[in-house]
Amino acid sequence: MDLKEKIAGEITISENPGYTIKKWREEFNISQMELSKFMNVSPSVISDYEAGRRKSPGSASIKKIVEALIKIDENRGGNVIRRYNSGISSDALLDIKDYDHDISLEYIATKINAKSYSRVDLRRNIRGYTMIDGIKAIIEFSYADYTKLYGWSSQRIIFITQVYYGRSPMIAVRAHPLKPAAVVYIQPNNVDDLAVRISELENIPLLKTDYDYKRISDIMSSLR
Incomplete structure (x- = not known):
């Protein structure tokens, strides 16, 4: 299983998807602002997901979040991915x-x-x-x-x-x-x-x- 599948799988099966998104965002040392800017969405979207104020993301949204985390890390040199x-x-x-x-x-x-x-x-x-x-x-x-x-x-x-x-x-x-x-x-x-x-x-x-x-x-x- 590659890292994308691991992250997406954890978010999908989690009882608290927002918390899991936050966990992985912090693992990549990416701020809500940086992630939302990369995804071209409002920072409140990420904040609401993580706080549970927004309905749990569907598979398409999870895919976009995961791909954004991976791509941002690749642009930085891919340290988390390599680890x-x-x-x-x-x-x-x-x-x-x-x-x-x-x-x-x-x-x-x-x-x-x-x-x-x-x-x-x-x-x-x-x-x-x-x-x-x-x-x-x-x-x-x-x-x-x-x-x-x-x-x-x-x-x-x-x-x-x-x-x-x-x-x-x-x-x-x-x-x-x-x-x-x-x-x-x-x-x-x-x-x-x-x-x-x-x-x-x-x-x-x-x-x-x-x-x-x-x-x-x-x-x-x-x-x-």
């Missing part, structure tokens, strides 16, 4: 993408102004990347979620935001049987010597970029 297609519902997953060909890690490093912490050779190829919020991932991810981070190939970069001491992400990498091709910290506060040591023991390059993690869309644009 759900990956099988990870947590918003700790910020972005995930697989490439259809090899790309040099050294080339990617220059594109995002990344510098290496360790003495591990950067001459290797990448087939994709995954970007996660380090704090939320620790709190919310299950063991199975960590496996799903690798998409179609472990030959990928794991980007991590919200890095304070720099130790725990590399400990998690060492403990998990699947290994990434490289790890990049986004604007870390600090990097522990143990993280660098693990990087060298596992032969996994550990890099950092000083891009502001609050503007990770800039990194995403470069990576795409």
Whole structure:
């Protein structure tokens, strides 16, 4: 079942369709105003549906609402769509993408102004990347979620935001049987010597970029 079918199905069978519409609108981080403008309807239409003041929408209206949510997210870069297609519902997953060909890690490093912490050779190829919020991932991810981070190939970069001491992400990498091709910290506060040591023991390059993690869309644009 794709995401459109999932959302439409939930709204259709819900005892409170308006609440379900609101839940998905907020999941996509779309305001009532933005949704109504995209659908070319009055904001009161969306508000009335969600508050139960308007008769539950029919199948045609549900289809328009769902398609609007999906299209708005696609126009923003498709982050929510990718998160759900990956099988990870947590918003700790910020972005995930697989490439259809090899790309040099050294080339990617220059594109995002990344510098290496360790003495591990950067001459290797990448087939994709995954970007996660380090704090939320620790709190919310299950063991199975960590496996799903690798998409179609472990030959990928794991980007991590919200890095304070720099130790725990590399400990998690060492403990998990699947290994990434490289790890990049986004604007870390600090990097522990143990993280660098693990990087060298596992032969996994550990890099950092000083891009502001609050503007990770800039990194995403470069990576795409």
